[in-house]
Amino acid sequence: MNPLNTRFLCRSMTSCGKHALEHLPLELTAVGAKKPLVVTNRSISALKGTTHLINAFKESGITVGIVDSVNSSSGIDTVKELALLYQDKGFDAIIALGGSSPANLSKVLNLALSQTHGNLKTLAGRNKINRPLNSMFYIPAGTGSGFETAGEALVETLEFSSMFLMPDKVIIDPRLMAADSVSALAAQAMASLACCVEAHYTTKDPLVRAYASTGITLVMENIKPALKPLFAGGKPGGFFSRLPYGKSGRKPGHQNELAALATAAAFSGYIWSNCPELITVRLGRTLGRFCSTLPGLLMGALLPTVIDYFAIKRSPARSDAVGRLLLPLAGVDIFCATPEGQRSDLAPALIRQLTNRLFLDSRGVVPRTLGDADISFGTLEKLLAQWSPKEDFGPGNEALRIILEHAHAGEPVKQGENHVFA
Amino acid sequence: MQANPSNREKIMYLPDYYEFCCAVKTIAGHKALEEIPALLSTMGALKPMIITDRGVSGAGLVDTVVGAMAGKIALGPVADDVPPDSDLKVVTRLASVFREHRCDSIVAIGGGSVLDTAKAINILVSHGSDDLMAFTGANALKKRLNPMIAVPTTAGTGSEVTIVSVIADHEKRRKMLFTSPFLLPDAAIIDTRMTLTLPPHITASTGMDAVSHAVEAYTCLAKNPLSDAHAFEAIELISTHLLKTVKNPQDREGRLALATAATLAGIAFSNSMVGMVHTLGHSVGSVCHVPHGTCMAILLPYGLEYNMHRVEDRIAELLFPLAGDRVYASTPPRERAKAVIALIRRMNQDLFDLTGGRHCTAFKQVLNGQGRPAVCGLPDLEAIAQTALGDGSIFYSPEDLDFDDCMLVLEAAWDGTPLDRSKIKKG
Numbered sequence: 001m002n003p004l005n006t007r008f009l010c011r012s013m014t015s016c017g018k019h020a021l022e023h024l025p026l027e028l029t030a031v032g033a034k035k036p037l038v039v040t041n042r043s044i045s046a047l048k049g050t051t052h053l054i055n056a057f058k059e060s061g062i063t064v065g066i067v068d069s070v071n072s073s074s075g076i077d078t079v080k081e082l083a084l085l086y087q088d089k090g091f092d093a094i095i096a097l098g099g100s101s102p103a104n105l106s107k108v109l110n111l112a113l114s115q116t117h118g119n120l121k122t123l124a125g126r127n128k129i130n131r132p133l134n135s136m137f138y139i140p141a142g143t144g145s146g147f148e149t150a151g152e153a154l155v156e157t158l159e160f161s162s163m164f165l166m167p168d169k170v171i172i173d174p175r176l177m178a179a180d181s182v183s184a185l186a187a188q189a190m191a192s193l194a195c196c197v198e199a200h201y202t203t204k205d206p207l208v209r210a211y212a213s214t215g216i217t218l219v220m221e222n223i224k225p226a227l228k229p230l231f232a233g234g235k236p237g238g239f240f241s242r243l244p245y246g247k248s249g250r251k252p253g254h255q256n257e258l259a260a261l262a263t264a265a266a267f268s269g270y271i272w273s274n275c276p277e278l279i280t281v282r283l284g285r286t287l288g289r290f291c292s293t294l295p296g297l298l299m300g301a302l303l304p305t306v307i308d309y310f311a312i313k314r315s316p317a318r319s320d321a322v323g324r325l326l327l328p329l330a331g332v333d334i335f336c337a338t339p340e341g342q343r344s345d346l347a348p349a350l351i352r353q354l355t356n357r358l359f360l361d362s363r364g365v366v367p368r369t370l371g372d373a374d375i376s377f378g379t380l381e382k383l384l385a386q387w388s389p390k391e392d393f394g395p396g397n398e399a400l401r402i403i404l405e406h407a408h409a410g411e412p413v414k415q416g417e418n419h420v421f422a
Numbered sequence: 423m424q425a426n427p428s429n430r431e432k433i434m435y436l437p438d439y440y441e442f443c444c445a446v447k448t449i450a451g452h453k454a455l456e457e458i459p460a461l462l463s464t465m466g467a468l469k470p471m472i473i474t475d476r477g478v479s480g481a482g483l484v485d486t487v488v489g490a491m492a493g494k495i496a497l498g499p500v501a502d503d504v505p506p507d508s509d510l511k512v513v514t515r516l517a518s519v520f521r522e523h524r525c526d527s528i529v530a531i532g533g534g535s536v537l538d539t540a541k542a543i544n545i546l547v548s549h550g551s552d553d554l555m556a557f558t559g560a561n562a563l564k565k566r567l568n569p570m571i572a573v574p575t576t577a578g579t580g581s582e583v584t585i586v587s588v589i590a591d592h593e594k595r596r597k598m599l600f601t602s603p604f605l606l607p608d609a610a611i612i613d614t615r616m617t618l619t620l621p622p623h624i625t626a627s628t629g630m631d632a633v634s635h636a637v638e639a640y641t642c643l644a645k646n647p648l649s650d651a652h653a654f655e656a657i658e659l660i661s662t663h664l665l666k667t668v669k670n671p672q673d674r675e676g677r678l679a680l681a682t683a684a685t686l687a688g689i690a691f692s693n694s695m696v697g698m699v700h701t702l703g704h705s706v707g708s709v710c711h712v713p714h715g716t717c718m719a720i721l722l723p724y725g726l727e728y729n730m731h732r733v734e735d736r737i738a739e740l741l742f743p744l745a746g747d748r749v750y751a752s753t754p755p756r757e758r759a760k761a762v763i764a765l766i767r768r769m770n771q772d773l774f775d776l777t778g779g780r781h782c783t784a785f786k787q788v789l790n791g792q793g794r795p796a797v798c799g800l801p802d803l804e805a806i807a808q809t810a811l812g813d814g815s816i817f818y819s820p821e822d823l824d825f826d827d828c829m830l831v832l833e834a835a836w837d838g839t840p841l842d843r844s845k846i847k848k849g
Contacts, residue, residue, distance in 0.1 A: 005450070005451035005452070006448070006449070006450045006682070007447065007449045007450070008447070009448070010444060010445065012443075012445070013441065013443035013445065013603065014442045014648070015441045016439065016441075017436075017437065017438050017439030018439050019439065020439060023441075026561075029561070030564075030602070030603065031564065031565075032564035032565060130464055131465065131466055168445075206652075206656075206659065206683075206686055207689075209651075209655060210648065210651035210652045210686070211648065211651070213651050214434075214648050217433065217434045217647070218647070221433070256436075260436065331433035332433070332739060332742045332750065333433075336747040336748075336750040336751040337751055340747075
């Protein structure tokens with residue numbers, strides 16, 4: 001595939017693996033920070049997620065402040081309070097620790113502290129931020145949405161979107177990994193998979209493909225072993241006894257596998273920042289507003305059908321692009337061993353096989369189809385009515401209707417069924 | 423391969439710890455230069471200084487860049503006297519020019535030396551300093567620098583995506599190394615027009631330079647999954663387009679593919695380091711002044727032969743991006759690593775033939791112009807081996823290297839004969 005007129009930016013440095021946290025003081029020093037403010041939530045600090053972080057600063061000479069009161073309902077008032085605290089106490093960098101809530105709030109807090117022109121309301125929207133912000137670090141802990149590293153933030157109803165919102169450093173340490181529900185972890189992993197897969201087959205940019213292929217393989221190799229201890233607990237959909245980070249009693253490899261999924265999530269955030277048109281992610285997020293199922297799970301249920309839709313015209317280029325997915329999904333040996341004409345069928349089949357298996361192992365918590373997720377046809381109609389008709393799917397969104405109906409039933413979209421495609 | 427509880431063999435190599443960063447906006451295309459004014463504008467820059475060398479300006483490439491920017495942004499001075507070996511005095515002088523003209527950003531057009539010089543100038547002007555020495559070493563920079571855009575012209579070095587700058591202090595006969603994430607340019611502009619006029623032998627050697635970056639990134643000790651993925655993409659693009667583009671220099675798609683691949687390979691190696699091919703190549707360059715790309719092309723098959731007993735599986739995997747799925751599938755697994763080495767030798771030989779012998783496959787072929795004796799003579803090899811032992815990349819070679827090992831490889835590479843692998847001290 002030849003690169004043509006491509007553009008890519010990943011502003012974040014990624015550090016992954018054993019003792020990654022211990023690199024944090026050095027990384028802060030490298031950007032001239034001496035007094036960072038950690039923004040997190042109580043569930044992270046209660047489970048000693050912050051303990052490892054504090055220990056990493058021992059003998060570093062760096063003073064750390066911690067605010068652990070952030071949650072999903074924290075809004076602009078919280079941003080303002082934290083901004084005052086940050087300035088009064090002389091903090092000079094922000095570390096978001098946790099999942100979506102700390103990440104969202106920290107990005108907007110950083111914006112409030114960095115941007116001298118305009119207030120937060122005028123900066124909301126797409127690409128209104130025109131210069132680099134102060135240094136911000138993100139450290140995943142627990143599970144997230146899969147898009148914490150993206151150049152976007154949502155606080156209350158204000159949505160911000162800019163590459164400058166991407167964290168400067170993303171530090172992934174297995175000791176901070178924990179998962180307490182199948183649905184949250186599976187949603188994060190399937191969101192990553194959907195984002196990486198769709199980016200991989202729709203882009204010509206080899207830089208995007210490099211991140212996407214790595215993210216795909218990380219999910220494919222780690223999702224089952226990461227979820228397995230949660231399946232064994234007997235309550236796949238519910239919460240398990242919460243244990244301190246790093247001392248879960250699970251087999252030692254488990255946290256490495258969670259860290260691998262967190263890494264894939266970091267990559268999907270980078271990709272989403274560069275490829276904001278990915279249909280699976282947009283559909284999953286929009287549908288998620290109409291139901292209680294996590295958007296990542298909906299993305300997983302939609303993904304194979306969206307691939308079908310892309311490949312249905314069977315142009316050689318599209319078929320090759322989908323077939324090429326087999327490389328990160330199954331590895332170079334299986335890719336090369338599979339005849340070219342079979343690859344574009346096998347790739348989505350592998351994804352279907354994965355979601356079917358997770359459906360079985362999770363006793364239905366991970367949906368194979370939109371029907372499994374209890375999405376009603378009425379909900380699909382709502383989505384169709386809301387989706388702008390000029391986008392993506394041609395006149396009347398007829399193709400979108402076909403995708404949604406097939407994803408609802410779990411039926412592959414095939415040629416020769418009188419389907420209308422844009 | 424590791425066993426996996428999910429009954430799926432793990433195919434990805436995951437080190438215990440790794441870091442990956444390339445915070446450079448990369449824009450590639452046939453008209454990518456036209457994006458520069460808008461890019462500078464989004465960074466708040468109003469007046470860029472253009473830094474380049476005489477070769478680049480003489481080839482008319484600066485005119486092309488200026489033409490793409492003209493009328494859209496005020497242009498500062500064009501400094502086209504950067505020497506091939508970046509120099510402290512030049513940095514200090516050009517920093518003064520930047521200040522005199524009240525510039526606020528830099529557009530650097532060229533190869534490694536130009537980009538290194540531009541990075542160093544940016545250190546001085548962003549810190550309001552004349553003392554470059556105060557910023558040497560790792561992470562001595564504590565703040566963002568002025569906006570800088572890199573326009574590479576060689577499709578090989580990858581300097582546009584590295585955090586490093588090397589500046590020589592010729593008076594004190596030393597080289598100063600600067601490393602900091604702040605040295606990454608804000609954007610790399612990969613435009614076909616910048617490499618369209620490269621002569622075939624330079625296209626060949628810079629292409630093989632990029633292959634060596636990618637192959638060493640993939641096979642040496644500091645690899646990680648993202649550097650692997652970038653390396654894979656780079657190798658596939660180069661193997662598909664290098665010979666075709668050397669045959670047909672006006673192949674714009676090929677030019678774009680090669681330039682993009684060089685950037686990918688640069689990203690890969692700057693996040694994973696390189697190994698003995700560079701260890702020896704740097705030293706051949708230092709002692710005998712053989713061009714870097716030529717050194718890489720000659721030494722690459724030897725580096726793989728030398729390390730094959732350590733990383734045969736990794737080398738074998740490269741058969742896919744080098745030769746495609748059919749060759750990979752039809753080659754027995756134990757033969758794949760050898761096939762990779764044979765293919766790289768074949769590429770070198772094809773490039774030798776296509777360039778009328780200007781792309782060398784052995785050091786004895788590197789002539790000092792007009793048929794004069796080899797630039798790199800057999801008596802030089804000991805000095806090269808001695809120099810190699812002090813090169814930082816030596817630590818990333820899968821198999822250890824001592825003086826005798828270096829000589830073993832250098833003698834074979836001088837003559838152009840395959841390495842006698844029975845003589846390698848294993849472990």
